[in-house]
Amino acid sequence: MNKKNHKNQLLEDQVLRIAPQILELLKSVHQVELENFTMEIGDLELFLPLGDRIDRSATGPVIPVPLKPAELIPDHFVQPAAIYPGRIREVTLGATKSTGGSRKKTVTIGGAIAPAYSDFSKKAVHSPVIALDVFDMPVNLPKVLKENVAEVMEDPAEWARMNVKKFGADMVTIHLMSTDPLIKDTSPDLAAKTVEDILQAVDVPLIIGGCGDPKKDAAVFLKVAEMAEGERLLLNSATLDMVGAKTLEPVATAAREHGHVVLAFTGLELNNAKELNRRLYEYLPPEQIVMDLTTVALGYGLEYSFSIHERARFAALMGDTELAHPVISASTNAWAAREAWMQMAPEYGPRELRGPIWETTNALTLLLAGIDLFMMMHPAAVLTLREIILRLGSDLHAPGEMDNDWVSVRI
Numbered sequence: 181m182n183k184k185n186h187k188n189q190l191l192e193d194q195v196l197r198i199a200p201q202i203l204e205l206l207k208s209v210h211q212v213e214l215e216n217f218t219m220e221i222g223d224l225e226l227f228l229p230l231g232d233r234i235d236r237s238a239t240g241p242v243i244p245v246p247l248k249p250a251e252l253i254p255d256h257f258v259q260p261a262a263i264y265p266g267r268i269r270e271v272t273l274g275a276t277k278s279t280g281g282s283r284k285k286t287v288t289i290g291g292a293i294a295p296a297y298s299d300f301s302k303k304a305v306h307s308p309v310i311a312l313d314v315f316d317m318p319v320n321l322p323k324v325l326k327e328n329v330a331e332v333m334e335d336p337a338e339w340a341r342m343n344v345k346k347f348g349a350d351m352v353t354i355h356l357m358s359t360d361p362l363i364k365d366t367s368p369d370l371a372a373k374t375v376e377d378i379l380q381a382v383d384v385p386l387i388i389g390g391c392g393d394p395k396k397d398a399a400v401f402l403k404v405a406e407m408a409e410g411e412r413l414l415l416n417s418a419t420l421d422m423v424g425a426k427t428l429e430p431v432a433t434a435a436r437e438h439g440h441v442v443l444a445f446t447g448l449e450l451n452n453a454k455e456l457n458r459r460l461y462e463y464l465p466p467e468q469i470v471m472d473l474t475t476v477a478l479g480y481g482l483e484y485s486f487s488i489h490e491r492a493r494f495a496a497l498m499g500d501t502e503l504a505h506p507v508i509s510a511s512t513n514a515w516a517a518r519e520a521w522m523q524m525a526p527e528y529g530p531r532e533l534r535g536p537i538w539e540t541t542n543a544l545t546l547l548l549a550g551i552d553l554f555m556m557m558h559p560a561a562v563l564t565l566r567e568i569i570l571r572l573g574s575d576l577h578a579p580g581e582m583d584n585d586w587v588s589v590r591i
């Protein structure tokens with residue numbers, strides 16, 4: 181044994197001899213502070229007691245594991261009771277024999293007292309109606325539209341009859357395109373004869389569409405209004421351009437004298453809509469005015485068109501009487517979007533479906549903004565929109581009768 185090991189052994193023996201005395205001294209000591217102390221240890225082993233040997237009294241109370249809920253927490257919904265000071269005026273289109281016309285039935289639009297489908301406790305006074313288009317001359321139509329009416333395109337009266345008998349139109353719109361000075365420049369007398377033929381072919385109210393030329397439209401409307409006195413036609417349309425052409429007054433006056441309604445058309449500008457209505461008030465009672473704020477095709481500004489219609493309806497319900505008129509939508513403008521009818525890559529789907537879906541989307545979007553009357557063309561789009569209108573207006577949505585299992589409910 182070398183000297184170092186011998187020295188360590190002696191030190192260890194001395195510590196062991198005095199250990200009992202040290203322990204006796206430390207009995208009343210709670211804390212020991214060591215200086216210049218080192219300790220060398222080998223492997224450190226920890227022993228954890230098994231669960232059944234745990235002293236639970238030392239670890240606190242056992243927290244129970246929560247049970248899985250067997251059902252949803254019951255709750256209820258209270259529909260906010262919103263009351264608006266304004267009301268949309270009611271306008272009747274068409275007249276029966278008892279009221280000076282020849283229609284079998286009339287159509288009344290407007291009357292809303294709340295935003296569309298915002299409160300199912302306030303049912304719509306009048307359900308939205310649908311008018312199908314007819315042209316007084318053959319026009320270029322997408323194939324998917326033309327195939328439904330190809331056999332009657334040469335005869336506007338038969339076209340109108342098909343729209344009512346086969347496709348269930350509430351109204352018929354006759355577009356007098358041939359009167360356009362840049363197309364055929366058909367005379368007002370011939371245009372009036374076309375309208376007369378359609379009046380005899382169908383017994384629903386009519387919308388009379390002009391060509392867009394303010395002077396020619398005025399001449400046509402004057403002749404048609406006189407010929408169809410008492411029928412309560414919707415003359416489509418009066419515009420601010422007629423103010424400059426000095427034709428607004430005679431058109432509005434003719435509508436008043438012969439018992440018709442005027443469609444006030446403006447392009448996505450509420451200030452213009454209010455100005456045009458103010459000018460019409462000089463010659464017509466408000467109950468003979470319907471508004472067209474312009475419908476823009478999906479993909480070409482439909483969201484802006486929705487915004488304009490929504491703003492107009494909210495303003496009217498909040499008391500703006502200059503905007504408190506029923507509103508029409510030319511949902512057929514959807515076909516102005518080339519994506520609705522042109523041949524495209526397979527991932528866009530067949531155009532036989534794409535076109536009707538485009539028109540349906542246009543109409544459905546503005547239905548939710550409060551449109552009262554839709555001008556449409558494709559029968560499938562008409563059927564779809566009509567079904568949606570029926571569903572939204574049904575008692576399935578009455579307060580307290582909604583299916584609580586809305587997550588898994590089958591529609």
